[in-house]
Amino acid sequence: MASSALQISTAISSSSSAFLGHLPTTTNNVRSSKVFLPARKHVACKCVSAPSAEQTAYKTKVTRNANMAKLQAGYLFPEIARRRSAHMSKYPDAKVISLGIGDTTEPIPDVITSAMAMRAHSLSTFEGYSGYGAEQGDKKLRAMLASTYYNDLGIEESDIFVSDGAKCDISRLQLLFGSDVKIAVQDPSYPAYVDSSVIMGQTGLFQKDIEKYWNIEYMRCVPENDFFPDLSTISQADVIFFCSPNNPTGSAATREQLTQLVQFAKDNGSIIVYDSAYAMYISDDSPKSIFEIPGAKEVAIEISSFSKYAGFTGVRLGWTVVPNELLFSDGFPVAKDFNRIVCTCFNGASNIAQAGGLACLSPEGLKAMGETVDFYKENTKIIVDTFNSLGFNVYGGKNAPYVWVQFPGRSSWDVFAEILEKAHVVTTPGSGFGPGGESFVRVSAFGHRENIFEAARRIKQLYK
Numbered sequence: 480m481a482s483s484a485l486q487i488s489t490a491i492s493s494s495s496s497a498f499l500g501h502l503p504t505t506t507n508n509v510r511s512s513k514v515f516l517p518a519r520k521h522v523a524c525k526c527v528s529a530p531s532a533e534q535t536a537y538k539t540k541v542t543r544n545a546n547m548a549k550l551q552a553g554y555l556f557p558e559i560a561r562r563r564s565a566h567m568s569k570y571p572d573a574k575v576i577s578l579g580i581g582d583t584t585e586p587i588p589d590v591i592t593s594a595m596a597m598r599a600h601s602l603s604t605f606e607g608y609s610g611y612g613a614e615q616g617d618k619k620l621r622a623m624l625a626s627t628y629y630n631d632l633g634i635e636e637s638d639i640f641v642s643d644g645a646k647c648d649i650s651r652l653q654l655l656f657g658s659d660v661k662i663a664v665q666d667p668s669y670p671a672y673v674d675s676s677v678i679m680g681q682t683g684l685f686q687k688d689i690e691k692y693w694n695i696e697y698m699r700c701v702p703e704n705d706f707f708p709d710l711s712t713i714s715q716a717d718v719i720f721f722c723s724p725n726n727p728t729g730s731a732a733t734r735e736q737l738t739q740l741v742q743f744a745k746d747n748g749s750i751i752v753y754d755s756a757y758a759m760y761i762s763d764d765s766p767k768s769i770f771e772i773p774g775a776k777e778v779a780i781e782i783s784s785f786s787k788y789a790g791f792t793g794v795r796l797g798w799t800v801v802p803n804e805l806l807f808s809d810g811f812p813v814a815k816d817f818n819r820i821v822c823t824c825f826n827g828a829s830n831i832a833q834a835g836g837l838a839c840l841s842p843e844g845l846k847a848m849g850e851t852v853d854f855y856k857e858n859t860k861i862i863v864d865t866f867n868s869l870g871f872n873v874y875g876g877k878n879a880p881y882v883w884v885q886f887p888g889r890s891s892w893d894v895f896a897e898i899l900e901k902a903h904v905v906t907t908p909g910s911g912f913g914p915g916g917e918s919f920v921r922v923s924a925f926g927h928r929e930n931i932f933e934a935a936r937r938i939k940q941l942y943k
């Protein structure tokens with residue numbers, strides 16, 4: 480074996496396959512091939528449920544958290560990165576285009592980075608230095624978030640908790656709710672809701688036959704129901720994770736649909752955790768915040784992020800709104816407990832990132848973010864037009880940077896493998912987002928324009 484590389488199998492353990500949906504069965508799949516990957520990459524992408532090949536002989540006496548053992552394979556996106564690496568090892572000369580993970584690609588507007596640079600430099604001065612900030616975030620930023628995104632919706636500065644991103648707040652919210660709640664998720668949906676629920680011990684084991692965890696309510700969102708669940712078939716859940724515009728389907732719920740959802744939560748005494756990470760991508764009159772719906776403040780929390788608006792996926796800045804009207808069954812304010820969680824688990828967002836957040840919300844910053852979003856929306860149109868011209872059923876794209884393409888009767892991992900193998904384009908298999916995503920792939924519009932055109936050209940070539 481070469482000293483700089485570890486020979487590993489790209490196969491994942493059978494216990495991990497169910498979460499990742501149906502794995503490719505075709506001969507050109509990468510599942511069973513032996514490839515050489517750089518050792519560093521192997522470490523970064525190893526599966527959760529499979530023991531590491533580099534285990535030491537010495538074992539501690541600490542029992543593994545049984546909830547961790549319930550998780551199916553690695554988190555979806557590291558798994559895709561692993562397959563991308565395997566593909567690049569197999570085809571070292573191929574120019575692989577990644578429209579998979581959904582990471583932003585365009586530079587952060589200068590008006591925003593200049594403000595962060597200034598703040599960073601000021602930390603070298605006695606006047607400008609600051610250490611720990613408020614766990615809830617800078618007061619001015621909280622006030623600007625309230626006035627920019629929730630003006631006239633009755634959301635106050637004190638309802639807003641600035642964070643290091645929406646994904647981190649999903650886990651902090653799970654910690655807030657504890658292990659005794661039952662969650663509902665859109666099926667398909669962003670995997671962090673389900674995985675954090677499993678880790679918290681809210682679920683039973685993964686049921687391989689139906690590809691669902693016991694004690695999670697999967698709300699099927701498919702073209703037949705316009706990607707909005709039939710609420711009359713949904714059994715009671717304590718916490719409803721609802722993402723609009725949805726990742727991965729790209730579909731945004733209408734005002735009428737969200738009014739139904741709020742009423743459903745009220746009727747059942749549930750709390751909605753509304754993920755609006757893509758709200759700036761909305762092109763039609765769909766609500767950008769759950770708090771546009773009357774009565775939502777009594778039943779909803781909203782999480783959001785600068786990641787996909789300003790290219791802050793690496794900078795890390797988001798926020799969570801917990802209205803003071805939202806109460807637990809004993810009348811205790813949810814915000815007070817969330818504040819306690821934040822003060823315990825978090826020491827506040829980076830002061831440099833928060834300076835960037837303030838710049839994002841300045842008039843120039845808002846304009847620059849709008850231009851970034853418009854750039855990705857133009858990419859989306861190119862991808863939608865490409866698949867439409869090939870006769871596919873294409874969803875999403877209008878209100879989100881994701882295009883959801885249907886391949887009827889086919890396994891989404893097979894399609895993922897086919898597009899990677901033959902076009903050297905990375906997509907995301909729909910079944911990785913839940914069983915309702917089977918036979919779809921998600922194509923992300925985050926990419927440089929020339930890569931989007933090239934990917935479109937290769938996909939046309941593949942499916943013409």
Ligand SMILES: Cc1ncc(COP(=O)(O)O)c(C=O)c1O
Pocket residue numbers: 581643644645646647669722726754756783784785786791792796797
């Ligand atoms: C629906 C959804 N929520 C949250 C996140 C994570 O956002 P952040 O970068 O702020 O952690 C993502 C990232 O892709 C997402 O798609």
